[in-house]
Structures are given as structure tokens and as C-alpha cells.
Amino acid sequence: MFxxxxxxxxxxxxxxxxxxIQNVSLEITQGDFVTLAGxxxxxxxxxxxxxxxxxxxxRGSIYYKGEDLSILSEGRKNYLRRHEFGFIFQHFYLFPVxxxxxxxxxxxxxxxxxxxxxxxxxxxxxxxxxxxQFKHKKPSELxxxxxxxxxxxxxxxxxxxxxxxxxxxxxxxxxTGQSILDYLLTINRDAKVGIIMSSHDPMVLSLSPRIIRLxxxxxxx
Amino acid sequence: MLxxxxxxxxxxxxxRTLAVLITVALGISSLMIYHGFNTGIMNQYRENxxxxxxxHGQINIKGYRDTIWEKPWEHWMExxxxxxxxxxxSNLVDNIFPRVSFYGLVNNGxxxxxxxxxxxxxxxxxxxxxxxxxxxxKNLSTEEDGIVLGKGLAEALGLGIGDRVTILANTVDGxxxxxxxxxxxxxxxxxxxxxxxxxxxxxDKAQTLMDxxxxxxxxxxxxxxxxxxxxxxxxxxxxxxxxxxxxVLDKVYYQNSVDFLQAQFNxxxxxxxxxxxxxxxxxxxxxxxxxxxxxxxxxANGESKGEVMILILSExxxxxxxxxxxGIVMAxxxxxxxxxxxxxxxxxxxxxxxxxxxxxxxxxFIFICLLIGILSTLIGSFLAGRKVVNLPISELxxxxx
Numbered sequence: 066m067f068x069x070x071x072x073x074x075x076x077x078x079x080x081x082x083x084x085x086i087q088n089v090s091l092e093i094t095q096g097d098f099v100t101l102a103g104x105x106x107x108x109x110x111x112x113x114x115x116x117x118x119x120x121x122x123x124r125g126s127i128y129y130k131g132e133d134l135s136i137l138s139e140g141r142k143n144y145l146r147r148h149e150f151g152f153i154f155q156h157f158y159l160f161p162v163x164x165x166x167x168x169x170x171x172x173x174x175x176x177x178x179x180x181x182x183x184x185x186x187x188x189x190x191x192x193x194x195x196x197x198q199f200k201h202k203k204p205s206e207l208x209x210x211x212x213x214x215x216x217x218x219x220x221x222x223x224x225x226x227x228x229x230x231x232x233x234x235x236x237x238x239x240x241t242g243q244s245i246l247d248y249l250l251t252i253n254r255d256a257k258v259g260i261i262m263s264s265h266d267p268m269v270l271s272l273s274p275r276i277i278r279l280x281x282x283x284x285x286x
Numbered sequence: 287m288l289x290x291x292x293x294x295x296x297x298x299x300x301x302r303t304l305a306v307l308i309t310v311a312l313g314i315s316s317l318m319i320y321h322g323f324n325t326g327i328m329n330q331y332r333e334n335x336x337x338x339x340x341x342h343g344q345i346n347i348k349g350y351r352d353t354i355w356e357k358p359w360e361h362w363m364e365x366x367x368x369x370x371x372x373x374x375x376s377n378l379v380d381n382i383f384p385r386v387s388f389y390g391l392v393n394n395g396x397x398x399x400x401x402x403x404x405x406x407x408x409x410x411x412x413x414x415x416x417x418x419x420x421x422x423x424k425n426l427s428t429e430e431d432g433i434v435l436g437k438g439l440a441e442a443l444g445l446g447i448g449d450r451v452t453i454l455a456n457t458v459d460g461x462x463x464x465x466x467x468x469x470x471x472x473x474x475x476x477x478x479x480x481x482x483x484x485x486x487x488x489x490d491k492a493q494t495l496m497d498x499x500x501x502x503x504x505x506x507x508x509x510x511x512x513x514x515x516x517x518x519x520x521x522x523x524x525x526x527x528x529x530x531x532x533x534v535l536d537k538v539y540y541q542n543s544v545d546f547l548q549a550q551f552n553x554x555x556x557x558x559x560x561x562x563x564x565x566x567x568x569x570x571x572x573x574x575x576x577x578x579x580x581x582x583x584x585x586a587n588g589e590s591k592g593e594v595m596i597l598i599l600s601e602x603x604x605x606x607x608x609x610x611x612x613g614i615v616m617a618x619x620x621x622x623x624x625x626x627x628x629x630x631x632x633x634x635x636x637x638x639x640x641x642x643x644x645x646x647x648x649x650x651f652i653f654i655c656l657l658i659g660i661l662s663t664l665i666g667s668f669l670a671g672r673k674v675v676n677l678p679i680s681e682l683x684x685x686x687x
Contacts (some may be wrong), residue, residue, distance in 0.1 A: 119586055119679045139590070147588020154683065158583035162294030171291075172587050223587075 066227065066259060067093040067116055072125035074111055074282075085111040086123065087282040093261065095226070098253045100273035101263040108282040109263035110231050116261060117150055117229040118142045147176060151220025151258075153230035157212045159204040165191065165215045166200040169222050176223065190222035191215075194248055210241035214248065221252055228252070230262035234269055246272055292600040295577075302573050303605065309565035310609025310663060311616055313558045314655050318617035322645035323629070324551050328544055330643050332511075332533075335540045337417040338475075340532040341383060341505035342514050345369060345521060348528045350503070359458045362386070362500035369524045373506065376520070378513040383411050383505040386492050390455035392435070392485060394443040401439055401483045403453060405492020408432065414507045423447040423471035426486050432470035438482030440472045447471070453487065457497035465495055476633070559662055566605070566666030574598060574674050581674055582682025591675045595668070598675070602667030603660055610659030614652055621645050 074086040085108045093099055101109040114120040115127060118134060127134045129145070137145075146152075159168050169190055173183045191197050194214040204212050213233060220228050230249065234242030246269055253260045262269075270276055278285035296303045336342055347361050355361055363369070365384075373382050386405045391398040408426035418425055426434045433451060445451060447469055454464045467487060475481055493499055506529075508514060518529040533541045574581070584594055628642040674682070 114680050117586065119683070121678065143588045143590050145588075146586060152583070152586050154583065156579065158579055158683075160291065160580065162291065162298050167290075175588065175593075 066095045066097070066130060067091075067261075068126075068128040070126045070128075072112075072115070072123055072127060074108075074115060074120065074123035076111075085282050086115070088125070089279075089282075089284055091277060091284065093259070096253070096257050096259050098250065098260045098274045099262070100270060100276050101261070101279060102265060102270050102273075102276050103279035103285070104265060106281075107279040109265075109279055111282075112279065113229050113231050113261065113263055117152060118146055147172070148223070149226045151223050151225035151228040153213070153216050153220050153228060153233045153262075155232040155235045157204070157216045157236075159212060159215055159219075161204050164201050164203055165196055165207065165211075165218075168204070168215055169219045172219065172223055186222045186224070187218075190218040193221065193252070194218040208241075209237050210244065213237060213241075213245055217245070217248055217252070221256070221258070225258060227259035227261060230260065232263055232265075234264060234266055239266075239268060242266060243268060243272075289600060289604075292597060292604055296601055296604060299573050299576075302569050306566055306569050306605045306663070307609045307612060309562055309569070310606060310659050311613035313562035313565075313662070314610045314613025314659050315616040315620065317555060317558050317658065318614060318647060318651060318655055319620060319625070319645055320554055321551065321651050322617070322621065322647040323643070324547050325648055326628075326643045326646040327631070328547060329646060330641065331540065331543060334417045335536050336507075336511070336532050337415055339415065339418070339505075340535050341414070342508040342511055343518065343529055343531045344503045344505045344535060345373075345527050345529045346503035348526055350528075351530065357458070358502070359386075359496065359498055359500060362498070362502045363504075363527075365499055365501055367501075367524075367527075369521060369527050370501075370504065372520070372524075373504070373517075376517065378508055378510070378517050380507040380509050381410055381414055383407065383414070383507065384489060384501040384503075385505060386489065386496065386498075386500070386502040388455050388492060388496055390453045390495070392439060392443060393452040393454060394445060394449070395452070397443070398454070399439065399442055401435075401485050403455070403492060404484070404486050405489040406486055407489050408486075419474050419476070420471045421474045423469065425473075426470055426488070429468070429470050430488060431465075431467050431491070433467035433485055433487050434471040434473060435469065435485045436481035436483065437472055437474040438478060439485060440469070442482070445469050445472075453485075453495060455495045457495070459497065461497075463495050463497065465491055467491075555658075559658060562659075562662040563666045563669075566602075566663050567669050570598075570602070570667050571670040571673070574670050578674060578677075578682050582679055585679045585682060594675050595671055598667050598671035599664055602663040605667075606660035606663030607656070609663065610656050613659065614655060617647060621647055 069089055069091050072086055072089040073084070076083045076085055089112065101112055103109050111120065115123055123135070160171065163171065166187055169187045170183055173186060178186065191200050194217055196211065196214055196218060199207060199211060204215065207215065234245050237245060249260050249262070250272065252258050264270065347363055350361050370382060373379050384407060388403050390401060390403050392401045406426065409428050412425050412427040421437060426432050435445065443451070449469045450466060451469065452464055452466050454462060457463050508517065514531050518531070521527055521529045581594055625645050628644040631641050631643050633640060
């Protein structure tokens with residue numbers, strides 16, 4: 066699904082160059098569950114941002130289903146982000162003014178899904194995440210774990226080809242973190258949704274089917 | 287969904303939303319009251335101009351006003367001109383006021399001063415021309431031998447109410463003629479050159495003095511000022527007649543004052559508009575910066591810059607609409623309470639006395655206020671939103687709590 070060839074990416078702090086990703090080449094196939102591992106500053110989040118079209122095109126190439134991401138128009142990028150990718154962030158980024166149900170429904174409206182199907186998908190996603198009884202609660206009325214499950218349900222309801230999750234368990238205690246990981250593994254297995262996540266949590270790494278280790282922006286072999 | 291989120295977003299930052307609403311409401315109510323005040327002044331001044339001298343307009347022989355004639359009376363209207371009958375039959379017309387003007391000598395028995403006289407039908411003019419500033423006696427009405435003089439002229443001749451004066455004038459044939467009058471009233475227009483020379487006598491007396499039965503021009507009083515254009519249009523059937531509105535007749539004082547006030551209003555409008563935009567920009571900028579991560583999430587999930595901007599602008603439209611609505615209600619409340627008794631004003635141009643003006647709020651201006659309120663919040667929100675919307679998604683998602 067993703068093919069990376071000699072990928073490099075640098076940040077510039079004032080005039081100093083910080084090489085976040087250096088010469089990375091790898092292949093991620095459809096339905097893979099991949100965990101990017103490595104210490105802080107190793108380039109995990111940057112690599113996820115590049116895969117999710119959040120960062121601008123780098124040096125080297127990234128292909129998604131054979132499509133060169135570095136030459137995509139803004140419209141095509143928006144389309145892929147809206148229809149093919151789901152995102153989960155460490156800090157959830159839920160709409161605080163909407164209920165759990167409305168949070169999950171929001172991007173489906175944007176996808177142009179009709180009301181009846183929307184309803185079915187939202188119920189399915191919330192039920193899958195064990196949140197049915199919390200659907201009318203606002204984020205402020207939910208625990209950290211419940212909020213992250215709403216964020217996963219929101220990504221899942223889009224029926225994405227791949228979910229990109231940046232440290233989804235980092236803000237949670239280990240028990241809640243493990244349950245979140247269980248949910249992601251279930252989604253990957255049952256819904257055939259690819260998962261690419263970053264983590265430096267040993268518990269997460271111990272349960273991950275495939276781990277890609279990064280150090281100073283390079284692949285650790 | 288978009289409007290639902292917009293409304294809910296506004297409700298989550300109650301203090302800041304209230305600050306924007308108050309900014310818009312204060313701006314709009316100030317604008318509305320200032321517009322109403324201007325309208326009140328202009329309407330009062332218009333009524334004063336109409337009822338002091340000019341009526342709603344006048345008719346005369348075409349081209350008469352534009353030319354200085356050696357023998358003007360040769361270009362006056364016959365008293366049986368068909369236009370007078372048409373005006374008398376028109377249901378738009380309240381009254382017709384035929385007039386003649388002439389130069390003559392005003393003599394108090396000891397000395398003479400040249401003056402500019404006008405013959406009017408006092409009986410029909412007195413009720414209509416009721417804003418003339420009479421400082422002694424009363425306006426000319428049914429007094430056959432009455433004369434009303436300007437303050438300067440009366441003082442120069444030492445005349446008081448009831449004093450006798452003789453008017454000497456040339457007839458249309460060039461011979462000298464004279465008639466005696468008794469001072470009925472003394473007026474003060476505030477225009478010195480006018481007060482020093484002008485006097486009014488009955489029309490038939492003026493015609494006797496000049497030995498003519500012609501009418502120089504006729505001022506016209508309407509039931510409704512809005513009907514002047516219709517009347518002027520119907521008078522085009524008389525090819526030898528021209529009709530001129532009061533604001534053209536009194537261009538120097540009335541129309542120029544109206545234009546001056548309008549220019550002043552437009553300037554204030556721009557000032558208020560700018561203040562509201564800056565106020566909103568400041569508050570909305572803060573609100574949006576606090577939602578940077580949320581906007582980053584929207585962009586990461588495929589929302590285009592335009593769609594995020596629409597969400598921000600939707601909130602602006604809601605704030606503009608409700609801020610304007612509150613501003614309009616505030617303006618009416620202030621007008622019906624604090625300003626109910628009107629505002630005491632110093633004498634205006636061409637007026638010598640103080641007057642009370644009322645703020646005349648215009649319902650027709652509500653739509654313009656709504657446009658201004660919404661436009662200012664849209665511009666303020668756009669300027670504030672543009673900064674955030676154009677940030678890269680990675681930058682929006684950074685600095686998480």
C-alpha cells in the first residue's frame with residue numbers, strides 16, 4: 066500500500082537543519098499492522114505525518130497504491146485524507162461541543178454519506194469500541210480512555226483503508242492503553258483496516274505484529 | 287451540521303462571544319442612532335425650508351429663473367394660465383401661492399430705503415408658511431394694508447408694529463406709484479442681506495403698485511412631499527412652464543447642508559465599521575488560535591482550507607446577525623427612553639432660534655445595518671481565520687496541550 070524509497074525530510078530551526086528522516090526505504094502492505102518504534106526525536110511522528118499527507122512532500126518518494134504522493138494536488142490530498150485515511154492523535158482532538166455520536170458522525174457528513182447509512186456506521190463504530198451507552202456524552206464527560214475510543218470510532222466509521230495513529234496510548238494509563246491496543250488489533254483483524262502507529266511503550270511493542278524501529282531518523286536494522 | 291457546530295462553538299466561549307456581540311451591538315446602535323439623528327435634523331431642516339419661504343417647489347415661465355431680464359414682468363404668467371387650473375384640480379396639491387416681486391422704496395415719512403418687495407396672498411400663505419421667524423407682531427394674513435419687514439429694514443427706518451410706511455414702486459410702464467401700509471410684523475431670517483431689504487405685502491396691492499395682473503411665479507404646497515416628482519412630471523404638459531423643487535431653489539443652504547451632513551455620516555460610518563472590524567478581529571483571533579489543534583484535526587481529515595474558513599465565517603455571520611439584532615433593539619430602547627424628549631440643538635443654518643430635534647430611526651436602515659453588521663464580522667473573522675487556516679497542518683497539530 067505504501068512504498069517509501071530513499072525518503073528524507075528535514076526541519077529547519079532558524080537556519081539550522083534538523084534531519085528528521087534520513088534515507089528511509091520500506092514497504093507497507095494493505096492490512097498491515099505496523100508500529101513505528103524508537104525514542105523521542107527518532108522520527109516516528111514525522112514519518113507518520115509524511116504517510117498521512119500532513120507534512121509537505123519530502124526528498125525521495127512515497128507511493129500510496131502506486132500514486133506518487135509528492136506530486137498530488139491539494140484537492141487529491143484532501144480526498145485521500147477524507148476517504149482513505151483515518152487519524153488518531155495522542156491528544157484525541159475531539160470537538161468539545163459535540164457528543165460522542167456527533168463527533169463520530171461529523172466526518173461522515175463531510176464524506177457525503179446519507180443519513181441512514183451514517184446512522185448505521187456511527188452505531189457500528191461506537192458499538193465496536195464499546196461506547197454505545199456513552200453516545201450522548203460530550204468529551205468533557207468522558208474519561209481519557211473513553212475519549213480515545215471515541216477518536217478511534219471516529220476514524221473507524223470513515224471506513225478508511227488505513228488508520229494512522231500517533232502515540233494513541235501515550236496519554237493513557239497502562240490498563241487503558243492495553244485496551245485501546247486490543248481495539249486496534251481487533252479492527253485490523255476483523256475490519257481489515259491497516260494500522261500504522263507510533264509508540265515507545267514496551268507493552269504496545271510486545272503486542273505489535275510488525276515493528277519498524279527508527280533511530281535519529283534512520284531505520285534500525 | 288456546519289451551522290450546528292458554528293452555534294455550539296460560539297456557546298463554548300461565552301465571554302468572548304459576548305464581547306464580540308457587544309462590539310457589534312454598540313457599533314450598530316451608534317450607527318442607527320446617528321443615522322436617525324441625521325434624518326431628524328434633515329427632516330426638520332427640510333420642513334423649515336419648505337414652510338418658511340419656498341413651499342415644496344414653484345412654477346414659472348420656462349427659463350425665467352436663469353436669465354436677468356430688463357423687463358421681467360414681460361415674462362410673468364397670465365393669471366388664467368391653464369397650469370393654475372390643473373394645479374387647483376390636482377389632488378396632490380394642498381395650495382397654490384401666487385407671488386410677484388419688485389424693487390421699491392420704503393418710506394417712513396422722513397426718509398426712504400430701497401427694498402425688495404414680494405406680493406403674496408397672506409390669507410392662504412399664513413397657515414402654510416408658519417416657520418418664518420417673526421420676532422415682533424405677526425405674519426401677514428388678512429390685513430389688506432399690512433406689511434411685514436425684515437429686522438434690518440425695520441430698524442433702519444425705526445419702524446415698530448402699527449407704524450405707517452409708504453411703498454413707492456415703478457409700474458410696468460415706468461411711471462412712479464405709491465401705496466400706504468401699516469407694519470404687521472417684523473421677521474428675522476438670520477441672513478443679514480435679506481433682513482435688510484425684504485418686505486411682504488398683499489399680492490393685489492403689489493399688482494396695483496406695478497399696474498399688472500400677472501403672476502411672477504407660484505409656490506406650491508403639497509399634501510405629501512413624496513409627490514413632487516409626479517406633479518412636476520404632469521406639469522410637463524405645459525411646454526412654457528417649468529417646475530423647480532425646493533431643494534434646487536434653496537441649493538446653497540438646504541441641499542448643501544444635506545450633502546454636508548451626508549458626507550459627515552459616511553465618514554462616521556467608515557470609522558464605526560473600522561472599529562467593529564478591529565474589535566472583532568482581535569477577539570476572534572484569540573478564539574481561533576485556541577482552536578488551532580481542532581482546526582489541524584479538521585485539515586488532517588480532509589477539510590480544505592476553504593471549508594475550514596466557511597466554518598469560521600459561519601460563526602462570524604451568526605455573531606454579525608445577532609449582534610446587529612441586539613444593536614437595533616438597543617437603538618430603539620435608547621430612543622424611546624433616554625432620547626424620548628429629543629435633543630436640544632443650537633440654531634442651524636438659516637435659523638435664528640434653538641430647536642429640539644428627535645432621533646428618527648428608519649426601518650429602511652435596518653437592512654443596511656444588518657449588512658454592515660454581518661459584513662464587518664465576516665471581514666473580522668476572515669482576517670483572523672486567514673492566519674490560522676494558512677498554517678501547515680503539522681504546525682496546527684503541534685503544541686498540543
